[in-house]
Every structure is written in structure tokens, then in C-alpha cells.
Amino acid sequence: MEAIDADVIKTYVETGMSVGIVAGLAYDADRDRNLRVIPVGHLFGNNVTHLGVKQGAYLRSFVYTFIELFSPTLTRKIVEQAMNSESETYEI
Numbered sequence: 001m002e003a004i005d006a007d008v009i010k011t012y013v014e015t016g017m018s019v020g021i022v023a024g025l026a027y028d029a030d031r032d033r034n035l036r037v038i039p040v041g042h043l044f045g046n047n048v049t050h051l052g053v054k055q056g057a058y059l060r061s062f063v064y065t066f067i068e069l070f071s072p073t074l075t076r077k078i079v080e081q082a083m084n085s086e087s088e089t090y091e092i
Contacts, residue, residue, distance in 0.1 A: 010035060055083060 001018050003009045006026030013020040014034050027037055051067055053059060064076040 053079075053083065057083075059083075 001012065003012060003020075006020075006022040009018075009020035009022050010026070010032060012018045021040070024039075024041070027035070049070060051070060053063070059079075064079060067074050067079055068076070
């Protein structure tokens with residue numbers, strides 16, 4: 001079975017229709033009390049997310065917040081320093 005998002009998958013599981021695999025972030029212990037969590041990350045390996053921004057572009061505050069949600073070490077100050085750098089590579 002396939003579903004469009006984690007909430008639909010969790011609904012299928014709650015009704016007894018299936019077993020679901022969702023990201024750990026999709027599980028909320030308070031809201032999903034009827035579900036049982038079995039960590040299986042070791043079966044799938046690591047996933048890497050890359051975020052890209054245009055060099056010298058103006059970023060609104062919510063963009064910095066979004067970036068920091070992905071990686072708390074990527075503060076606004078660090079991102080701004082990287083974007084204002086004259087370096088050939090901008091990876092941080």
C-alpha cells in the first residue's frame with residue numbers, strides 16, 4: 001500500500017489496514033498514542049539533505065529559520081558569512 005503522506009499512513013495503521021514506515025519526525029508521542037514505534041533506521045542507512053541558496057540573494061527571516069530547523073548549527077550568522085564570502089565554494 002502507498003499513501004501520499006505520513007498522516008494517511010498512520011491512519012491506515014490505526015485502522016489495522018497495514019504496517020507503516022514513516023520518518024521519525026512524523027511521529028508525535030502525544031498525538032499517536034495508538035501507534036507503536038519500532039526504530040528501523042539502521043535498515044535504511046543515512047539520508048542527506050542539501051539546501052541551496054543563490055549567492056548574494058536576499059533571504060527573508062523565515063528562510064533562515066527553515067535552514068536552522070534542518071541543521072541547528074547553521075545559524076543566520078553562519079549562513080550570511082558563507083553567502084558573503086568571496087570563496088569559490090560555499091559549502092558549510
